[in-house]
Amino acid sequence: MAKAISPPNLYDKVSLQNPLHRAFDVTIFVLLISLLVYRLLHFSSNGFAWLLALLCESCFTFTWVLTVSTKWNPVEYRTYPERLSQKIQELPPVDMFVTTADPELEPPILTVNTVISLLAVDYPAGKLACYVSDDGCSPVTYYSLVEASKFARLWVPFCKKHDIQDRAPFRYFCSEEVPLNNSLEFQQEYNKMKDEYEELATKINDANKKSIDWNLSSGDFAAFSNIERKNHPAIIKVVWENKGGISDELPHLIYISREKRPKHPHHYKAGAMNVLTRVSGLMTNAPFILNLDCDMFVNNPNIVRHAMCLLLGSRNERESGFVQCPQYFYDGLKHDPFGNQFEVLHKYLGNGIGGIQGPFYGGTGCFHRRKVIYGACPHDIGIQAKSLTPVHGDLTEKEQLKIFGNSKELIRSAAHALQGKANTSPRLLPNLNEAAKQVAGCGYEYGTSWGKEVGWQYGSATEDILTGLLIHARVLAFRSLHATSSSLLGVCSTGGTNRDDPTKEVGNRFA
Ligand SMILES: O=c1ccn([C@@H]2O[C@H](COP(=O)(O)OP(=O)(O)O[C@H]3O[C@H](CO)[C@@H](O)[C@H](O)[C@H]3O)[C@@H](O)[C@H]2O)c(=O)[nH]1
Numbered sequence: 001m002a003k004a005i006s007p008p009n010l011y012d013k014v015s016l017q018n019p020l021h022r023a024f025d026v027t028i029f030v031l032l033i034s035l036l037v038y039r040l041l042h043f044s045s046n047g048f049a050w051l052l053a054l055l056c057e058s059c060f061t062f063t064w065v066l067t068v069s070t071k072w073n074p075v076e077y078r079t080y081p082e083r084l085s086q087k088i089q090e091l092p093p094v095d096m097f098v099t100t101a102d103p104e105l106e107p108p109i110l111t112v113n114t115v116i117s118l119l120a121v122d123y124p125a126g127k128l129a130c131y132v133s134d135d136g137c138s139p140v141t142y143y144s145l146v147e148a149s150k151f152a153r154l155w156v157p158f159c160k161k162h163d164i165q166d167r168a169p170f171r172y173f174c175s176e177e178v179p180l181n182n183s184l185e186f187q188q189e190y191n192k193m194k195d196e197y198e199e200l201a202t203k204i205n206d207a208n209k210k211s212i213d214w215n216l217s218s219g220d221f222a223a224f225s226n227i228e229r230k231n232h233p234a235i236i237k238v239v240w241e242n243k244g245g246i247s248d249e250l251p252h253l254i255y256i257s258r259e260k261r262p263k264h265p266h267h268y269k270a271g272a273m274n275v276l277t278r279v280s281g282l283m284t285n286a287p288f289i290l291n292l293d294c295d296m297f298v299n300n301p302n303i304v305r306h307a308m309c310l311l312l313g314s315r316n317e318r319e320s321g322f323v324q325c326p327q328y329f330y331d332g333l334k335h336d337p338f339g340n341q342f343e344v345l346h347k348y349l350g351n352g353i354g355g356i357q358g359p360f361y362g363g364t365g366c367f368h369r370r371k372v373i374y375g376a377c378p379h380d381i382g383i384q385a386k387s388l389t390p391v392h393g394d395l396t397e398k399e400q401l402k403i404f405g406n407s408k409e410l411i412r413s414a415a416h417a418l419q420g421k422a423n424t425s426p427r428l429l430p431n432l433n434e435a436a437k438q439v440a441g442c443g444y445e446y447g448t449s450w451g452k453e454v455g456w457q458y459g460s461a462t463e464d465i466l467t468g469l470l471i472h473a474r475v476l477a478f479r480s481l482h483a484t485s486s487s488l489l490g491v492c493s494t495g496g497t498n499r500d501d502p503t504k505e506v507g508n509r510f511a
């Protein structure tokens with residue numbers, strides 16, 4: 001049975017130890033050792049087959065011991081977002097990153113749903129900014145975001161007023177049944193929102209099928225004219241700016257397509273994440289960063305507050321280097337034949353790893369500390385930190401230029417982030433556009449520490465493993481956000497080997 005093992009705070013660490021499981025494991029361990037001893041004792045009187053059996057059983061025992069020791073002390077974290085207001089004066093800002101790479105394989109309607117669900121989270125909007133990285137450099141994606149921000153201005157107040165839980169509109173409207181709420185006012189607003197969403201989906205789908213007449217040569221879309229997907233300058237556009245930092249408005253929404261040139265490596269998602277980190281560092285410089293792939297959406301509007309309980313509620317920052325939400329998927333097949341839900345990983349090993357050092361960084365759905373991404377150790381390990389990493393709060397200007405690159409604005413903001421200071425003089429986002437384009441350039445990182453000691457690591461097609469290992473080496477522990485296990489949901493494979501097909505299916509369901 002579960003019992004609390006630490007005093008109530010912003011979170012409780014709850015032990016999930018099961019004495020019966022432990023008794024089974026000890027019994028199996030004794031039996032395995034007895035078998036190995038038996039093999040050894042009778043080794044000389046048996047032949048080659050006996051040796052082979054001994055080797056196999058030793059390997060099995062070794063991996064079994066590793067697995068059991070990993071899940072020996074399972075824990076779960078229960079978070080209490082309602083206590084945040086008693087514990088801290090002001091909620092910290094969070095920069096939210098969405099990555100998309102291809103409007104064909106990842107239809108913009110899907111990306112738009114991810115973005116809308118992020119814009120609608122229950123958190124002061126003035127503290128949030130959503131940055132979308134488009135590696136496809138697609139005017140359709142940009143157009144979709146512009147249209148989505150117009151829709152979100154109606155959708156977000158509707159969700160907050162009626163306490164809607166499914167804030168990705170395609171999920172909310174996917175049921176044929178109208179939600180049970182008898183008030184006439186709700187029915188009218190529901191019907192209006194449904195029409196608005198259908199209109200948005202039709203517009204985006206028409207744009208994707210190129211059945212509307214694009215005028216790329218002038219106005220807002222001129223930046224997309226005469227460009228190739230893999231050969232173009234940086235395009236950065238502020239789709240929506242929450243000028244006064246007002247809580248009831250929409251968060252900032254910024255579109256970024258980093259510079260790409262044929263002879264420059266772009267480093268896949270890691271490269272996109274580093275550009276997002278630098279541009280957001282210039283613009284909003286929030287101390288916390290959340291990343292979602294464009295095929296996931298927020299299923300629990302309180303997710304950011306839950307994560308803050310773990311990030312702010314620890315005794316010191318070393319105990320929560322990052323907070324990883326487990327990846328779950330919606331509309332999976334019965335009995336999960338493709339193993340999308342990682343049942344064993346999350347339920348058994350995941351809780352066990354939570355009791356040791358915490359989870360691995362798994363890419364999407366992770367809340368990071370900006371200064372840890374910048375390569376620093378949490379402050380409170382002082383001098384020891386300097387032996388672990390060259391990045392710390394007392395860098396000289398020359399060191400800063402070498403590490404972070406040749407942008408004075410970025411260096412200033414990075415110094416603030418490393419010293420744990422807030423952005424002192426917020427500026428209008430469009431005024432930062434030129435500086436942002438500089439740090440989104442493909443040559444910006446040459447000779448710097450980006451991709452090595454700073455930011456998301458290069459050298460592997462998947463950015464999360466190397467980056468996670470590097471962070472694990474610098475920080476003591478990590479938290480897994482299990483209390484709200486389906487807070488984030490993604491598209492999963494429902495057939496065959498091509499994982500992109502279901503993405504298309506889901507994306508087109510409403511269009
Ligand atoms: O050049 C690229 C390639 C990919 N992406 C984005 O990266 C994300 C993940 O790529 P995907 O191909 O969907 O990888 P998955 O295997 O589905 O993703 C899992 O594995 C990745 C690599 O380990 C992690 O980054 C992800 O967060 C994790 O969900 C998507 O949003 C893509 O749009 C880019 O932005 N630029």
Ligand SMILES: [Mn+2]
Binds near residue numbers: 293295
């Ligand atoms: Mn994916």
